[in-house]
Amino acid sequence: MATSPPPYPPYPSYPPDPAGRGLRHPRCWQRRWVRYWALGTLLALSGLIILALVREQTGTEGFLVGLGLAVLPVPLLIGAFRWLDRVQPGPWRNLLFAFAWGACAAALIAIVANSFATRWIATADPSSADTLGATVIAPIVEESAKGAAVLLVFLFRRRDFTGIVDGVVIAGVTATGFAFTENILYLGTAFGADRLSGGTGIASVTAATFFVRIVMSPFAHPLFTVLTGIGFGIAAFSGERGRVWRVVVPVAGLLLAMGMHAFWNGSSTFGQYGFFAVYGMFMVPAFGLLTWLAVWTRQRELRAVREELPAYVFAGWLGTVEPFVLGSMRARQIAREYAAYHFGKPAGRAVAEYEGYATTLALLRRAGRRGRAGAGFVGRERELLTELWNRRELVRPALDYAARTAAPRGRRGPAGFAPPLYGPPGWYEAPMPYPAYNPYRS
Known part of the structure; x- marks a missing residue:
């Protein structure tokens, strides 16, 4: 008597629980909806507070102008990171969280901590408070605040964090959200300065700020934080054996991000052309190198697909x-x-x-x-x-x-179209001819 083939090919069963324990019900704070609600509330409150702080410093009109100009590079950067993640695309909820954390929570932490630290330094040395705040305090505070989003995804969305590309994408989107809020503040403040001084056209402070932050260096913040993401990405595929490695590498990435950020912020102190020298000799090559690394990693994932x-x-x-x-x-x-x-x-x-x-x-x-x-x-x-x-x-x-x-011309493809060597009989049929795909057909 013939028997029907099994519904699935065989695979290993779940490992038994050696202690014989059953499933435990999660505690209240371990439930997913509780964590989502708490996180959403935190981000919403941070967003409202940062909105009020930025509007207070820029005014309503300056805020609207800054918002309209700061949003311009966001779709380009998000699209670039999403393109990089096409081999193994992560869920959109992770990207939304990363952007919201950067734009709301990280920006709020940076504004409050930077202001407090700069005022504290000014009480001891008023002449160097701004320089120390930009080159020491800001890189430490901002990169730590942005890196917290990468850490949270690494800890609580571990299935979606499998390698360097995931770290680059989460870190880059977080930094894009942070730069978005920061650009609103800088552009809105510049617009207010132009209103007071009467500056217009190319010579205005707003135009100069727009050129430096939006045209020349929209990738600056993502470039810094991506180093932290690479550190977590290396830790992600190191496995459970290298526990020390999983701590050391992310910390090293964070320190590199802080150092690059400090070097970039301090470029204005290197002379009249210090900014352009750092931009051309350091930032652009670093951007090219990290871009090559990300693309090479993506090709490595495709090779793993073909091999495994x-x-x-x-x-x-x-x-x-x-x-x-x-x-x-x-x-x-x-x-x-x-x-x-x-x-x-x-x-x-x-x-x-x-x-x-x-x-x-x-x-x-x-x-x-x-x-x-x-x-x-x-x-x-x-x-x-x-x-x-x-x-x-x-x-x-x-x-x-x-x-x-x-498939290359004259070949049927690397694997041909023969049925698998093993598996339940009859589950695979040879491919039938299907209609050709023509996107221009009416």
């Missing part, structure tokens, strides 16, 4: 073309566009989710093979495989089409 996923092909979880498709940004995009065009936007989102889960699975397997996955490896692997399996029928046509389209 074939194991799941042999087990019957994935189709033979999927490591090739999921390891190519071009093939991924083709698959998403094909699914959205033929089956609607929900199908396009399902393909994007499938790509994200598969990337997370590949990175998890690489960490497990290197002994860095931790005790929750089996459960997390099972969860990711289940998510992929539940979407397989919807995304398979798009992945097959992307494999045929993105």
Whole structure:
């Protein structure tokens, strides 16, 4: 008598509890909705306070002018960090938290702490209070306040924080929010100074401030804080064994961020052309180097996808073309566009989710093979495989089409279209011809 194939390919079961204990109910403060409510309330109160403080210093008109000018680089920076995170995109809630923390909580901490410290220094040495405040106090306070957001995501959203790219994205978005609020303050204050002095046009203080902060160095704050994010990213894939390493590297990243921030703030004390010298000889090369590092890390993640996923092909979880498709940004995009065009936007989102889960699975397997996955490896692997399996029928046509389209001419792709070597019989059918994707067809 024939038996039906199992619904899933075999995978390891959950490890038993050696003590035989059951599940414990979380305490009140451990419940997710309580943490979300408390965090949302904290950010909302911080936002209201920082709004009142900035408006008090700039005036209503200056605040509106500063807001309109400061928002200009925000979409560009957020889009750049989101593009960098396309291989394994993190949830939007993490980015919203990071931006809100930078714009509200970190900005409030910086304004209050910097003002208090500068006034305290002025009581002892009024002549050097502003210089010490800009080159010593501000870098320490601001980078610590921004780095707190990276620490919180690292501790409480650990599943979404798997490597350097995640650290760069969270740190960069946090610093973008901080720079947004700071630019409102500086531009609004400059506008108020122009109203008092009658300055207009290119010679105005507002135009000069806009050129320096928005045109020349919109990446300054993200560049500083990204060093902290890289430190946490290195700690993320170091695993549970290197506990000292997981503390030392983030602290080193934070200290580097403070040092770069102090060097940048102190450029005005290096002479008439000190600012431009530091900008051209230090900031631009550092920006290029960190950009290269982030892009190289993203390519490394794609290579991990191509190297680790074939194991799941042999087990019957994935189709033979999927490591090739999921390891190519071009093939991924083709698959998403094909699914959205033929089956609607929900199908396009399902393909994007499938790509994200598969990337997370590949990175998890690489960490497990290197002994860095931790005790929750089996459960997390099972969860990711289940998510992929539940979407397989919807995304398979798009992945097959992307494999045929993105493969080099004259070749069927690196894995061909043969069924997997192992797995339940009949779960995979050879790809059928699907209609060609033509975005210009009416």
